[in-house]
Amino acid sequence: MTGYGRDDDALAALTPALREGYFAGQTVLITGAGSGLGRGLAHWAARLGANVVLCGRKVDRLEDTAAAIGRYNAQVLVHPLTIRDPEAVQDLFSAVAARFGCADIVINNAGGQFPSAAIDIPPKGWHAVIDTNLGGTWHMMQEAARRWRDAGRGGSIVNVVAVTGRGMPGVAHTAAARAGVIALSKTVAIEWAPLGIRINCVAPGLISTTGMNVYDPRAVRAMTRTNVMQRFGQIEEIADTVCFVGGNASQFMTGEVVHVDGGNQIWGDQWTIDKPDYFKVDSIDD
Ligand SMILES: CCCCCCC/C=C/C(=O)SCCNC(=O)CCNC(=O)[C@H](O)C(C)(C)COP(=O)(O)OP(=O)(O)OC[C@H]1O[C@@H](n2cnc3c(N)ncnc32)[C@H](O)[C@@H]1OP(=O)(O)O
């Protein structure tokens, strides 16, 4: 057990920035809802009045999230799947249709990576990260859009990505996948505008979640110093932004990438693995 993240009681003690009822009458689908940011998003969506669809691979974690947000009296559908399987994604949207009609907002939050020097990433690990973060997100985007098109209505997609504008040493696979999601999002924001579909991305900087457990604690400590605010971001800071971007408050926004990163994109070098001596200041000749 580590100190990363917020538990359900801590999340419940916080207040979303958006007004009560912001999502009233709407269905919000969240992938990766059994942990971390996704779990925080489930709290936020339920508190803002949505029907909530919770997805991820591990059903026990999704049931746990459902129990935790039971305190807000939201309608909740738990649907385990891997987003890497396009047929499973189709089944998910059919289950949502049967229960709630149609999703209004799809939040593609599921994803992850492991730290590795790019030169050492094995083929299986490369495919796991690309197929999850790029492929899985794409399956979700395309199926959502098809359902909205067939129903003659629009919708809103938020893709949770990462800060990719500079290099991401130690996570090249995720850099490639997330940059791919951003390019895809900008492209279909144009193609799907006539369908009334908006697509935006939120790029978190370093956020305190249990997902941090995959990194060396020394690297995590160093990473907290790589933004101009010199700290971790918190789950609620991402949840507020994702809900704003997903809902009607941002109805004139599409194809956007909103960075919530304490200024990491403008400053600081961030290594998820040991920084080579080559880049250390002491190694620079006088
Ligand atoms: C420079 C800027 C850096 C910013 C990054 C920091 C900010 C971002 C933080 C986060 O995103 S934290 C939260 C995200 N959560 C996670 O990352 C969760 C943990 N990761 C995963 O679950 C995996 O990375 C995954 C690959 C996405 C899971 O996919 P899957 O379950 O299909 O994979 P596995 O079967 O577990 O593994 C497949 C394959 O991948 C390789 N591999 C997986 N984990 C590791 C590892 N820790 N180290 C090395 N290699 C790994 C490996 O080849 C696996 O195959 P096998 O060897 O098991 O046969």
Ligand SMILES: NC(=O)C1=CN([C@@H]2O[C@H](COP(=O)(O)OP(=O)(O)OC[C@H]3O[C@@H](n4cnc5c(N)ncnc54)[C@H](OP(=O)(O)O)[C@@H]3O)[C@@H](O)[C@H]2O)C=CC1
């Ligand atoms: N925390 C941070 O600093 C940052 C996080 N991000 C991104 O934000 C998102 C949430 O991260 P965070 O909450 O921190 O980490 P977590 O590891 O807690 O969350 C990742 C979630 O994705 C789900 N998931 C993984 N693979 C699949 C799959 N194939 N199908 C369905 N669900 C899957 C996991 O659930 P299960 O295992 O049950 O499937 C898990 O709930 C991730 O995409 C992450 O990379 C981006 C930048 C920074």
